[in-house]
Amino acid sequence: MRDAVIVDAVRTPLGRGKPDGAYAGVHPVDLHAHVLRSLVERTGLDPAEVDDVVGGAVGQVGEQSGNTTRFAALAAGFPESVPGVTVDRQCGSSQQALSFAAQGVVAGGYDIAIASGVESMSRIPIGSQTRVDGVGQDVAGPSVGARYAPGLIPQGVSAELIARRWGLSRQQLDEFALTSHQRAASAWSDGRFGGEVAPLKTTRADGSVGQLEIDETIRPGTTAEALATLRTPFADPRWTERFGDIDWTVTAGNASPYSDGAAALLVTTSEIAAAHGWTPRARVHTATVTGDDPILMLTGIIPATAKVLARAGLAIGDIDAFEVNEAFASVVLAWLAETGADPRRVNVHGGAISIGHPLGASGARLATTLLGVLEQTGGRYGLQTMCEAGGTANATIVERIDR
Helix, strand or coil: CCCCEEEEEEECCCEECCCCCCCCCCCHHHHHHHHHHHHHHHHCCCHHHCCEEEEECCCCCHHHCCCHHHHHHHHCCCCCCCCEEEECECECHHHHHHHHHHHHHHHCCCCCEEEEEEEECCCCCCCHHHEECCEECCCCHHHHHHHCCCCCCCHHHHHHHHHHHCCCCHHHHHHHHHHHHHHHHHHHHCCCCHHHECCCEEECCCCCEEECCCCCCCCCCCCHHHHHCCCCCCCCHHHHHHHCCCCCCCCHHHECCEEEEEEEEEEECHHHHHHCCCCCCEEEEEEEEEECCCCCCCCCHHHHHHHHHHHHCCCHHHCCEEEECCCEHHHHHHHHHHHCCCHHHECECECHHHHCECHHHHHHHHHHHHHHHHHHHCCCEEEEEEEECCCEEEEEEEEECCC
16 A cells, blocks of 8 residues: 655745735745745755645735646746646645645555645735725625624634633733743754755845845743733624623734745655655654534644544554644643643644744644654654634644654
8 A cells, every 4th residue: 555755844934924024025936936946956856756736825815826836836947747736724724735645645646746835924914815805705605604693703712712711811821922932942043943944035125135044933032021911902892792701811922923934845655755765754644634613713623633643543642742733822722731732742842823824834834843853852653733714623643754
């Protein structure tokens, strides 16, 4: 039976997804193309052998529309014969791209595939795809609205409801955020991110040319006192009227920032890798996706984790490293409470609160970081999971291969 192995993985340092961010002057196609070229350079891959480039993107509008992955492959200099397809499973888009690439390889539909993702939130602001002429659209439709009357809610309110259900305080959320920044800053200072990033030269809005060397949103000097001063932007009487008393704990400090970035992984079989002289880094062991309550929305990572462990025949204690996307601190803390995972093994190099969350690229970024953590710690199994808008979640287990 064919397997699916990851030969290599690479990402950009993540930029601030604002007009003054490092990548604000970079077209998302070129941002995506950079990691594709970097993957080729790192592995010696002949791009003509790639059967498909499966890429994730969430804001599929404007410069990130029209099957942006196909244009990224062309921008990277791949032969015109190499196709590309763009996946939208919201924040899990590039994690789903990895699943699709691995499934295609195992099934024999692909021999060599690239799983990747991109998001330029500085150029395609969050939610752009749901607006027409500046007016928000009802993307769920009246039937969904009726089923969950009086309607779905913003993710930030979902994060507040999660904090309330699991009894999480503002202090706990801020302490988690502080740890994320401390871990990420330490990982950079110790050189633990060096092997996974490919810096990109950029031209900023003021015309200056530079190169982002580390993730732009990490704040090494932040403190619990500073985080405690931030406002709670989702506090609104309409949500209290609908859901009852809410303590209002979610802030910009304990949630992920707007980010720009891209990541890519090369996927093939063990046999094909050997024929090319590649030593794979990991095997895609098991991958699942599940749905959950679209009001709480972000709790799908809890059943997704249970599902992927059951399919893999593993227990939570068998996992040596976890990457759980830090969309909001409350999400990861609720997941920890339900799974019983060892917090010391979760996001050991920091997470999205500090590193950043470039929506469509985050799944591939988590996978890239997870490989590095496993190699640096000598772990065997790694699990990554991603909460997603609409109440879905991906969970993937990889198994490190000794090199």
